[in-house]
Amino acid sequence: MPRTPDYFQGKTIVITGAASGIGRATALIFAREGANVVCADIDGTGAQDTADAVVAAGAQAVATTTDVSQRAAVEAMTDEAIASYGGVDFLFNSAGAAFRRSKFLDIDDDLWKRTFDLNVNGVMYGMQAALPHMLAAGRGVIVNMASMSHKRGGPGASVHYASAKGAVLTMTLGVAREFAAQGIRCLSISPGPVDTAFQGTANTTAELMQQFRNDVPMKRFGAPEEIGELVLFMCSDACEFMTADTVYVSGGGGWR
Numbered sequence: 475m476p477r478t479p480d481y482f483q484g485k486t487i488v489i490t491g492a493a494s495g496i497g498r499a500t501a502l503i504f505a506r507e508g509a510n511v512v513c514a515d516i517d518g519t520g521a522q523d524t525a526d527a528v529v530a531a532g533a534q535a536v537a538t539t540t541d542v543s544q545r546a547a548v549e550a551m552t553d554e555a556i557a558s559y560g561g562v563d564f565l566f567n568s569a570g571a572a573f574r575r576s577k578f579l580d581i582d583d584d585l586w587k588r589t590f591d592l593n594v595n596g597v598m599y600g601m602q603a604a605l606p607h608m609l610a611a612g613r614g615v616i617v618n619m620a621s622m623s624h625k626r627g628g629p630g631a632s633v634h635y636a637s638a639k640g641a642v643l644t645m646t647l648g649v650a651r652e653f654a655a656q657g658i659r660c661l662s663i664s665p666g667p668v669d670t671a672f673q674g675t676a677n678t679t680a681e682l683m684q685q686f687r688n689d690v691p692m693k694r695f696g697a698p699e700e701i702g703e704l705v706l707f708m709c710s711d712a713c714e715f716m717t718a719d720t721v722y723v724s725g726g727g728g729w730r
Contacts, residue, residue, distance in 0.1 A: 476507075476710040476711055476712055477710070477711045477712045478711050480508065481507070481710055481711055482504060482507035482508055482509040482706075482709075482710075483507070483508040483509070484508070484509075484510070485509050485510065485563040485564065486509065486510040486511075486512065486555060486558075486559040486560075486561060486562055486563050486564070487501075487504050487509050487510070487511055487512070487562075487563065487564035487565070487566060487709070488512040488514065488551065488552065488555050488562055488564070488565050488566070488600075488604065489501050489504075489511060489512065489513060489514065489566045489568055490514045490515070490540065490542050490551075490566070490567050490568055490569035490596065490600060491514075491515055491542075491567075491568035491569030491570065491619075492511075492513035492514055492515050492520075492521050492524045492525075492537075492568070493513070493515035493517040493519075493520025493521045493523070493524055494515075494517075494520055494670065494671055495568075495668070495670030495671055495698050496568050496619070496665075496668060496670060496698045496701045496702060497513075497515070497524075497566070497568035497569070498520075498524045498527075498698070499697075499698035499699045499701070499702040500566055500568065500698075500701070500702035500705050500706075501513055501524050501525075501527075501528055501535070502524075502527060502528065502531060502702070503699065503702040503703060503705070503706050504528075504533070504564075504706065505527075505528040505531040505532070505533035505535070506531060506533075507706065508532075508533055509533060509563075509564075510533065510534045510535065510558070510559045511524075511525070511528045511533060511534070511535040512535070512536055512538065512551070512554065512555040512558070512559075512562075513525040513528065513535055513536070513537045513538070514537075514538045514539075514540040514542070514551045514569075515537075515539070515540065515569070516539065516540065516541045516542075516569075517539075518537065518538075518539030521537040521538065521539060521540075522537040524537070525537035534559075536554060536555075536558045538550070538551045538554050542567075542569045542592065542595075542596030542597075542599060542600060543588075543591040543592050543595055543596055544599075545595075545599045548596070548599040548600055548603050549599075549603050551603070552600075552603040552604055552607070556607060561607055561611055562604045562607050562608060562614065563608075563611075563613070563614060563615070563709075564614070564615050564616075564617070564709045565600055565601070565604045565614070565615075565616045565617070566616075566617045566619075566705055566709075567596065567597045567600045567601070567616070567617070567618045567619060568619050569592065569596055569619075570592060570593045570596070570619055570621075570639075571589075571592060571593070572589065572632050572634070572635035573585060573588055573589060573592075575631040575632055575679075575682070576631070576632070576633075576634065577630055577631070578629075578630075578633045581633065581634050585634055586634050589634045589635055589637075589638050590634075590638050590641070592638075593635070593638035593639060593641075593642065594638050594641045594642060594645070597618050597619075597642050597645060598645060600616075601616055601618075601645075601649055601660075604616065605649075605653065605658065608657075608658055609653070609656055609657075609658065611657075612656070612657045613657040613658070614657065614658050614659075615658075615659045615660075615661070615708065615709045616646075616649070616658070616659070616660040616661070617660075617661050617662065617663065617705050617708050617709065618642050618645070618646045618660070618661070618662040618663075619642070619662070619663060619665075620639045620640075620642045620643045620646070620662040620663060620664045620720055621635070621636065621639035621642075621664055621665065622664050622665060622666045622722060622724050623635060623636035623639055624636050624637075624639045624640035624643055624664065625664070631682065639664075642662060643662055643664070643720055646660050646661065646662040646718070646720065647718050650717045650718035651717075651718055654717055654718070658717075659708075659714070659716065659717040660717060660718065661708050661716065661717060661718070661719055661720070661721070662719075662720040662721075663701060663704060663705070663708075663720065663721050663723060664720045664721065664722045664723070664724075665696055665701055665722075665723045665724065666686075666689075666690060666695075666696060666722075666723065666724030666725055666727055667686040667687070667690065667695045667696065668695055668696040668697070668698060668700075668701060669695040669696065669697055669698070670698055689727040690724065690725040690726065690727035691725060691726035691727055692725035692726060692727070694725065695725075696723060696724075696725060700723065701723060704721060704723060708721075
């Protein structure tokens with residue numbers, strides 16, 4: 475965890491996809507550490523519920539209804555963070571979805587476009603909105619949600635999603651190296667299967683869920699909090715030489 479006590483006190487993190495799953499778990503972990511949390515999600519009610527939980531934990535929070543596939547909405551989200559707390563110290567681009575499972579030959583233009591609009595454009599817009607403020611401050615950490623799927627390619631079910639997450643990995647590497655000398659660190663996390671609503675919204679079958687579980691030597695899915703604690707570590711002063719990397723969190727699986 476942080477090398478410096480109270481490292482996160484008074485610092486501000488913007489979290490997309492904060493209404494549920496990994497985003498919500500991460501918001502509550504940063505609240506535990508005393509950070510200000512900007513909870514952004516297309517589900518405005520869910521974002522507000524997370525912000526309320528952050529406040530109940532003793533930290534400060536605001537909620538924004540944000541469709542990260544729209545540049546103007548992401549810029550408004552960042553403006554809200556600046557107006558509320560005066561800066562953005564950390565950005566966690568957690569929003570993402572596969573929308574639905576599909577065999578490769580059945581991927582149509584709409585599914586491909588929506589997948590990249592959310593998972594790739596949403597990350598780019600978030601970084602482009604936050605980076606000028608981080609550069610002006612001379613510091614900042616960005617953590618992007620990639621996926622173990624980029625290693626496997628998503629055959630038979632999610633080539634569209636795996637391709638988008640591969641783009642996130644590459645974009646993270648490029649941004650990290652471009653701004654490394656200016657006090658910015660940029661990292662990604664590549665989880666294996668995590669126990670969130672993601673699988674349900676993607677209409678993952680029970681058979682595929684069991685296959686995912688069988689592929690994990692630990693024989694379980696990850697917990698959202700396990701990813702959130704990693705985000706906290708990445709943003710801390712305990713690993714300041716760490717940038718451009720992706721960290722695989724897979725219970726030993728996800729490679730088949």
